[in-house]
Each structure stands twice: as C-alpha cells, then as structure tokens.
Amino acid sequence: MNYQLAEAVIATFRQEDPSTHHEALSKFNYRAWQGTYRWLDASGLALYLLNRLEVLGIQAAIPGPVLLRLQENAEDNQANTMHLFQEFMVINREFTRVGLCYANLKGFTLVPDAFREVGQRLQLDLDFLVDRSHIFQCQRTLERQGYLLTGEGPNVKEFKAGNGRLPSLKDLYKPKLQRCVEIHFDDVNGSAGRAFRHDRLARAGLRRWEDLELPILSDCDRFIALADHLFKHLKGEWTRASWILEYVNFVNVNEENYALWAEVRRCASESEETKLAIGVATRVSLQMFDIRRMPDALAWTIRELPPTVSLWLDRYGKKVVFARFPGTKLYLLLHWAMARDGIVGSREAKSPFPLHRPARITVKNPSSSLLVNLGKVLEEFRFFLFRLYFHLEQGCYYMLEAAHWKRSVAFLRKADPHQGELQIRSLDTLESKE
Structure with a gap:
C-alpha cells in the first residue's frame, strides 16, 4: 500500500483546489494505484473518489486503467x-x-x-x-x-x-x-x-x-447514530474512512440548521455516552477532512473529551484510518485508557489474542450439494488463516506499542491538566469558525 497516495486521496475531499489535487495525484503511477486498490475499496472511498474527480474536473490526473476501474465499479454499484x-x-x-x-x-x-x-x-x-x-x-x-x-x-x-x-x-x-x-x-x-x-x-x-x-x-437521531457508529468502530479493529467523510458531509450540509445543533447539544448534555461519541467522531473528522463551519455544539463536545481519549486520537487516529484491511489492535489502548479513567460504558480489553474461532462467514444449507458444502468449508478455513495472521501480526505490534502508550498516559497525568487540549487545531481556531 502506498500511504502517500492514500493521503493524497483523502486530501481531494478537503479544499476546492483542482490544480493542487491534480498535481498531487499525477505523481503516482499505475503500480502505486494497484498497490492501494485494497485500501481504497475497503475504506469505502473508491466511489466517492470518482465522483470527487468528476466534480473537480481532474479525471486526467490518474492513470487511464485506474479511471476505467473506478468507472466500472460505479456502474456495477448502480446495479x-x-x-x-x-x-x-x-x-x-x-x-x-x-x-x-x-x-x-x-x-x-x-x-x-x-x-x-x-x-x-x-x-x-x-x-x-x-x-x-x-x-x-x-x-x-x-x-x-x-x-x-x-x-x-x-x-x-x-x-x-x-x-x-x-x-x-x-x-x-x-x-x-x-x-x-x-x-x-x-x-x-x-x-x-x-x-x-x-x-x-x-x-x-x-x-x-x-x-x-x-x-x-429524526435528523438529530440520524446524526447521533452516525457518531455512535463511528465511535463503535474506532473502538474496534477497522474504521472506514468513508464513515468519517459521511459524518463530515452531514455536518456541512446542515451547518445552518441551528435547531438541529441545539437538539444535539441538549441530547449530549443528557448523556455522557452521546457526548463522548460526538466528541470523538468530530475530532477524528477534523484530522481527516474539513468541517467548513464548526457548530458550537460539536466544538463543546471536543472540549469535553477526556485527555486520554484526546491523546489516543492525536497519536493513533490517522494510523487507524490509513491502516491496511482488516485494521489494527490499537483500539485496545483506547479501551485501556478509558477503563482506567472510569469513562462511562468502558471496560478494559483483556487480551490481544482471542481464545475462540472467528464467526462463520458462510450460511449452512442442508439442501446444498457436497461440492458446494466443501467449497464453504474451504472458504471458512481460508478465513481462519486470514484472521490468524492478523491476530499474530497486530497482536505483536500492540504489545510493542502498549509500553510507549502507557508511558505517554502516565506523563499526561503528571503534566498540566490542559495537556490533552486539541492539537490539530487550537480551540481559538475552532471558536473562530463557530
């Protein structure tokens, strides 16, 4: 996977600057795109990218075979x-x-x-x-x-x-x-x-x-559901970049819907879980994409984030989004910090290595032929090996990273209580956009 290309893809969804995006994407050859196909598909951004290229009028910035693939994907997806x-x-x-x-x-x-x-x-x-x-x-x-x-x-x-x-x-x-x-x-x-x-x-x-x-x-519940869904996946192995983009789009489309944001603020005030989910979703959105004008309700949830959660987002937010499918185990560090801070609804994950087999990915059908059933058994076995490799690779990476993370959390708790403030953009910047 070419991480520079992945970052250039994400950048196209930010400011309206066709020439800059054309120049950035033109640097990557067909081989770089081939190596990034899996992430582009798994992230959910492939179809959105094609639409964005068309809106900006920069389809020529990517190799012809790549553009053709995206167009075929779009046609298939319509069906x-x-x-x-x-x-x-x-x-x-x-x-x-x-x-x-x-x-x-x-x-x-x-x-x-x-x-x-x-x-x-x-x-x-x-x-x-x-x-x-x-x-x-x-x-x-x-x-x-x-x-x-x-x-x-x-x-x-x-x-x-x-x-x-x-x-x-x-x-x-x-x-x-x-x-x-x-x-x-x-x-x-x-x-x-x-x-x-x-x-x-x-x-x-x-x-x-x-x-x-x-x-x-309702509009408010649909927005909160987006935040809940994004936060749930950040607390798990895999987070699609497209989920973050959709969250940002929802905010931008409704930027002048003041009744909606007043209702969101009220709901977040009544529920610590909702406030935390919105704060996390908004902060990771700021890391990846652009919110044109920050509603006060969302800026408030960011200010209310626990310092350890803010630290995890600063340190691992982009790593999680740019990770190769099926993701990472860095979410376990977030669970660890949240549990020690006594954050509502949190519990510490026990081990990076599961003690049970993965869930079935095929459906049993007694009427299926022997050949079909053997094919399903083989598919289940391939999936088992796929998951086993993931757990071994990411489990080892987690164990190495855990020591660095715990030292960072210990330092944060000894430091100034404002240590966890927003580092991507200052609160002054946020408030100037409200």
Missing part, C-alpha cells in the same frame, strides 16, 4: 444499489403489513445529508431498528423471506439469505447473491443514554419511497 433497493422495499412492505414498530437505519436514509445519491455509496446490507417487544415477530417475518439467523449480540441480530459464499474482491461492487440484514434493538435498561436511545422510535419521522411512507430516525 447493486437497484438490487438492494428492491430488497429494501420488499422487507419494508412486509414489516408494514405485519404491523412492526420499527425504523430504517443508515443506508438509504442518509441521502442527501451524508451523500448526494445512493449509487455513490457502497452498501452491503440493510439495517433496521425494531422495538424489542417485536423482535420475535420480526424474526418470523424475515424467515418467511428466506433469511436465517447467523449471529447475534446483546442489541443486534444478523440474518442472511441466498448464496452463503462471500463475494470476491473483484465482485465487491456487483449485485450479491447473498443478502444480509441487521436488526438492531435498543437496550431499555441502564444509563440515561440508553434510555434516550430507546425513545428513537417514538421520535421517528416518515420519508416516501415509491408508494410507501416509511419510518426513519
């Missing part, structure tokens, strides 16, 4: 989006017919705030928020549509249907034989932040698609 939208409508019709209390999440609901057109974004699954009391009915409804439960956590269930094999990288943007749905449900017990999230269905609004008005989250 995939249409295929996924059809499934989106089928499931919504069924949920409406059986009377589920639910709302659509992410994906199509983020247009036009996070991205202008649905075909510009690589979307792999459908997400829904369902009232916890309707989970069983929801599962039965999906099973009638051919879906099987393939995984679950405290507040999520994953369902898959169709061909159980994962698409190859060359088919990433093409319509998928395997269909994936995630059902989310709020935890009604615990902190005020969780109680606040439980009210999201009551605050949901409607948006029309075709002949149906379908439930989506």
